[in-house]
Amino acid sequence: MLIGASIVVGAVGWSGYVLALPIAMLFPALWAHSRSRTVAAFVSAGYFLAASRGLPEGVANFYDSDLWPGLLLWCAASLCFVLVQTALWSHRLGWESALRYGAAAVLMAVPPFGIAGWAHPLTAAGVVFPGWGWLGLGAAAAGLAVMTTRWWPAAAITLSGFWLWSAAMWTDGIVPEGWRGVDLELGESLGRDSSLDRHRDMIATVREATAGGARFVLLPESALGLWTPTVSHLWQDGLRGRNVVVIAGAAVVDPDGYDNVLVSVWAGDARVLYRERMPVPGSMWQPWRGWIGQGGGARAHFFANTIVDLAGSRIAPLICYEQLLIWPVLHSMIYSPDMIVATGNGWWTSGTSIVAIQKASAAAWARLFDLPLVTAFNT
Template sequence: MHRELLRTSVLVALSMSAGWIGWSGHVLLLPVAATFPMLWSMARTRLQATAISAAYFLAASRGLPQGVANFYSSDIWPGLLLWLVATSAFVAVHAVLWTDRKGGQKPLRYLAACIAMAVPPFGILGWAHPITAAGVLFPGWEWWGLGAMAAGLIVMTTRYRPAAAIAMTGFWLWSAAEWTPPILPASWIGVDLELGASLGREADLKRQQELIDVARAQPPGTIFVLPESALGFWTPTIGRVWQRALTDTGITVISGAAIIDSQGYDNVLVKLSADGSDILYRERMPVPGSMWQPWRAWIADNGGARAHFFANPIVDVGSKSVAPLICYEQLLVWPILQSAFHRPDAIVAVGNGWWTAGTAIIDIQRASSEAWARLFDLPLVISFNI
């Protein structure tokens, strides 16, 4: 009994370490998360598998309670509650699919869990997916790298796990020695702002002019990317202000905004130039809870951000097609894979992370975006507000 308790404690501690280190915000540490399938498969009971899964996900998403407290200017308790709710999907999937059967059952069950956490509905809360490390172990391998990573994770649940661990460690060391960050596309610039909670909330003419001045300082012909929500609530008047300001500059601006109507709102990216303005992209997966609130429809209440799940995976900007990822989408698997299927020329990742102060959430988003960009050998443009 004591030996089994000790074994469980060790596995839980190792799983917590895998989540904490792998999702620390350093891209080259992402492969540490690949040890989770091995620890999950070593559980001897469903209760052990549940504890191992919970330890991994709670450690990986540890910044959520503080982030929620920052966002709502409240104490830590609402954040802790949301943290546990978010963990429930990951834990439920891995607990239900765990098995103590020998042979091929366990790897097949893990494959099912891996897929379930990558696509909706469970994939809506599919953060901290170990498959994200594919971009670190197999940069430039594209879909072959994704397949190799999936195969490695599956083998980690079998008795051949030592061979899989050695092989993956070899790829990891080789990649780390040769690692280069994704490049920027030619003539593209992403700007990071430090405007805190005021970005998107103070969208008066003075704030618009400040952003216009930053954009106009760029070289002619630049495609300039501003963070999520930078323009605030989108109106035709804002579009005309920017159109006049960009006349004769040759500059195109891509910026976040929100389009509101009687049913709710869309979190979008807008393209602005001297030729006018267009809604470029509507967010596929807003943050559940704080933005996307589907339960409102059940009680005939309007509001919240709409989720356009599989819409607009790529958009055209000039001669390039780009894969946009707004904030929360950078933590998930299916949005980037859906976009990659359409063979974009670059990834554009934007966010408004003022509420993440004191956490590693923005660093994790950046690391995840960088890993996916390296996997598919795509240029990457990043723009965040903190």
Template sequence: MCRDYFRPALLIFSSMVIGVLGWSGYVLLLPVALGFPVLWSISQTRTVAALVSAGYFLAASRGLPQGVAAFYSSDIWPGLLLWLCASLSFVAVHTVLWTKNSGVRPFRYLLAAIFMSIPPFGVTGWAHPVTAAGALFPGWGWWGLGFMTAGLAGLVTRMWPDVAIALAGFWLWSAAIWTDPKLPEGWHGVDLEMGASLGREAGLQRQRDLIATVRNAANDGARFVVLPESALGFWTLTVARLWTSASGDSDATVIAGATVLNATGYDNVLVAIDREGGSILYRERMPVPGSMWQPWRSWFGESGGGRADFFANPVVSIGASRAAPLICYEQLIVWPILQSMMHDPDFVVAVGNGWWTEGTSIVAIQRAATAAWAKLFAKPLVLSFNT
């Protein structure tokens, strides 16, 4: 009887360990997540597969309860509820598509991987093992993604030990030659430590402090300076005029996060400002579900919440270059970066406002995932975060 419970318990515990290590915030540990499809495939029953899926996902997203509690200044219970609700789509997809039939299992797993990459299930498609492609096949681009997909399919077959050994070889080779994504020439990403006040305290002195920060970067030779998500607060004509007038004779362009109000809620955006003026550069495709994106409000005739543009503006033009922008939550899911890469941008710009993640690895995971995608497609990367 004990032996009947030992194997499932070992699988569940192993899936949790894989979730913790793979999503620890270190880009070269992302391939650890490839252990999940193996455990999923060798589960003896659908129930065990469900528990393995839950163990992996909950361990990978373990920082969410604490982060939500900090964001709302509440106790841990709302965060725990959101944590469990967010896991439902991942667990449901992998439970329904699990099968004992080894002949169709690779197809089933690839179907689950696709479902968790695109809306609607992909809205909470965190901790996707395919993110490890950049840590295994840096610079291989779409070919690397193809090999990663084939590897995932191979890991759920009876030949998984051979496939795992082959992938481990690529992992060791990648680790031996690894270098972080380079910064585009003339670009500077500013990291701030302003906590919860960034974007909320939008007085004149705060704007002047940010302007001084940009000037310092411009004096060091930067032609494009990136500020984190929500750095400017609400984007208004007054703010636009202040920043435009502050540009003076500088040739530097500022790319900064801001919020734009509209009739039904707001847009989380990036704006571009130079001495000629300011304009909205990018509207976030996927705001954070629950805290920002609240589609249920419209069902009851209410307004409010951040708007999701899903597949809009995958690349934007900045000067003579084209960039793939990613704001905060978009760095944790799959389809925004892949959609952008279909347009072959020149580099990636990733910003975030992670003050609420203190004590968790969420920002480190965002950085690691974005770096992995940038390395896969050999794209320079600009990062700017507030903590």
């Protein structure tokens, strides 16, 4: 029953609906009430595998292969979560189990385990305690810890009360005045088609967005493909006469690898605005290449450029995979940004809820810290 319940909690909590995120907060109670370490391992596996159920199909789409590589990666990705939860499980309900769960939650929130720290129940803090900021984060963490004790019914009732109140008052986040996020439906061609016609079409899309008065236009991850001086000049010329700044995804390549970046470009200049802190492990971030003397793969700038300044605003950028983790967003929140910008290129997630989960996570963090959110995704 516990294993079955953990699967339901993982599937429903991480269904892509932001208001469903608090369901994930039941996981600590299921974990703590396991009768043995083996059962705790299966409960943890059931929760994580259900929460990340879109991965096998997504990997198959990305590599244009059958499901087997995705299934292997799906199981391998769950290993960190299961090992941490199993190792720290305690058969004693009480403050010992609360402290052990707290330790597990911290380990899964920060590197190295936090690199695969998807489906963290703490993400629901923004739905249960919107606008509470760090106090809400602490309250959610305390609630999760109490869920592992004999007083879990009281914690569940309290968290549910806040959740229902929040759901009744919930509204979509406000996009800052003058900003516009542009979603695209260009599939796998985005970032791969570097033709002049494609760039002209993208510039035309930006011009259409400015017709409504937007001064800042956000495009998805990889929208500009390889970032070169030629592409930079092309876009500056295309924006000439327009009072607009474009923020878009691109890749900066050198002999040792590449950076997944956001660039800002306007008629007068262009620059790399942000370098991704945590690219997708395996498909993008491949540190083992450096260990064997090979180049290639995306670099991870773990704790760099936590916020960026643009036209007087302090922005916390989150590219794709970073939206599924805890530490990138919390690291940015330490520096009190004015808004969150979230981009992604999710063409490979077709048929899954991965993009919806990314959007829900970003929305939850924005609501927790009462910040405007601008998003742009390609599907």
